[in-house]
Amino acid sequence: MSLKPRIDAAVSRAIAHGQGRAQGPGGEAVPQKLASALHYATTPGGARIRPTILLSVALACGDDRPDVSDAAAAALELIHCASLVHDDLPCFDDAALRRGKPSVHRAYGEPLAVLTGDSLIILAFEVLARTGTVDAARAAQLVLTLAQRTGMPGGICAGQGWESEDKIDLAAYHRSKTGALFTAATQMGAIAAGQEAEPWFELGDRIGAAFQVADDLRDALCDVSELGKPVGQDDLHGRPNAVAELGVDGAMSRLKDILGGAIASIPSCPGEAALAQMVTLTAQKIIPQAAVAAARG
């Protein structure tokens, strides 16, 4: 069963709050362009891979408080969307396209793009905090985990920050830039279902590493119509890339090794088998077809 409708509904409820629509009519006036940009930046949903992993882990752990899991999934996706909006800004990638449509700063201008990213980050924490009335301990732990994987010194902000350093620590760079939101996904899924976060680190870490290699393959091989954003960005910006280091075959082989390890790392839980299947399905989604063809050829 696809989790996407559940995730899209949770994201949509969160955005309604951010737009002041959830509070009902008659409230304070809201700046409409920024309100509209919040929706624009979070739709269409794409694969929603991170919240899918989060909910899959929560379900594997029993999902005893679905409202808390929904909030966690929405919060994680909001952070991911915020990072895309800010990474696309002229001072970073200066991307014209995202998910096949103009990037937020192209559609709404740079001031509203900065504010859209800021607002989505804040909304993510608000969504989590609102579950405090259901279970304050889980809410606080979810906020802490998401913050640690998003900010400094080890979250996606740190990852982006590495690109301004003269000398990049590659392991720290990949772990924070790409890996952090995958460890957030597995750990927040466990927390949302009342389980310890720590045993779920390795699964997220390995999925993140696989995703990084898959992203490198996509960046090196796919054309703009498949990707919906400019390709060859790594080469253009001189960023490190697994394909440059290992070639296409080597990168594909590394990716398969990592995914095998990911499945082996799944902690013992009621939904272990279904979760292993989800990891395999996610892998099929993230490996670009051009890379499969190139590795065969």
Add this chain to the structure above:
Amino acid sequence: MSLKPRIDAAVSRAIAHGQGRAQGPGGEAVPQKLASALHYATTPGGARIRPTILLSVALACGDDRPDVSDAAAAALELIHCASLVHDDLPCFDDAALRRGKPSVHRAYGEPLAVLTGDSLIILAFEVLARTGTVDAARAAQLVLTLAQRTGMPGGICAGQGWESEDKIDLAAYHRSKTGALFTAATQMGAIAAGQEAEPWFELGDRIGAAFQVADDLRDALCDVSELGKPVGQDDLHGRPNAVAELGVDGAMSRLKDILGGAIASIPSCPGEAALAQMVTLTAQKIIPQAAVAAARG
């Protein structure tokens, strides 16, 4: 007794976490420029007016969990500093100076300025969430209140967002752009000390309104050496201003009315008298001397 040393220590501990120094040596590598920018953006401290109000309310309510109050004060100041960093960006005010030194994007470049603002926002929520081990319910409530006053639809992001609208709702604009962090201050102070937030709204709201008028006076009358940032920005950007509307005398008179109402609104609590004194002291700090002289002359 000045609360500034207590606030500065709390902010400094928060920044140490964000820089990866609080976790001790031997941890993961950290991008050093971004780590340095976090410190740069939060020092020198300035008047720390918002966290002073927060701690004053917490003390008036008994301050039974000083660690939680400290975290709340630090979080609020981090959000304020983050907003200054992003507001100074070229796409907004393009400010060269802040607190008498180059703005973050002038000192570190635009990419790191965007990331510094993002990281400070996230760190604020992390600092609050970490108090969850002491009192999860207060932690979750603090995150919720701070998020509501920072993001969309009614926080400082909304305030900044109004400046991109063709038609500005002035009441909503001022309340969100300037007032929101003052209501956050009084309400978070109450929550940190285990009290209801709602009765503390009016005090924060009135201090915020007073601050807005004082800021308009400063912007209209002071020179760059007193302010440490470019003056006449409102006039330059065509933003609404109480001095333009009422003149200097009229604005001074409105400011005094608002402050009188603020003191009258203080809820009954053990430290009521001391809190009234703090509001008076804060007023003396925020009213620019040039406006006092102009109103006399």
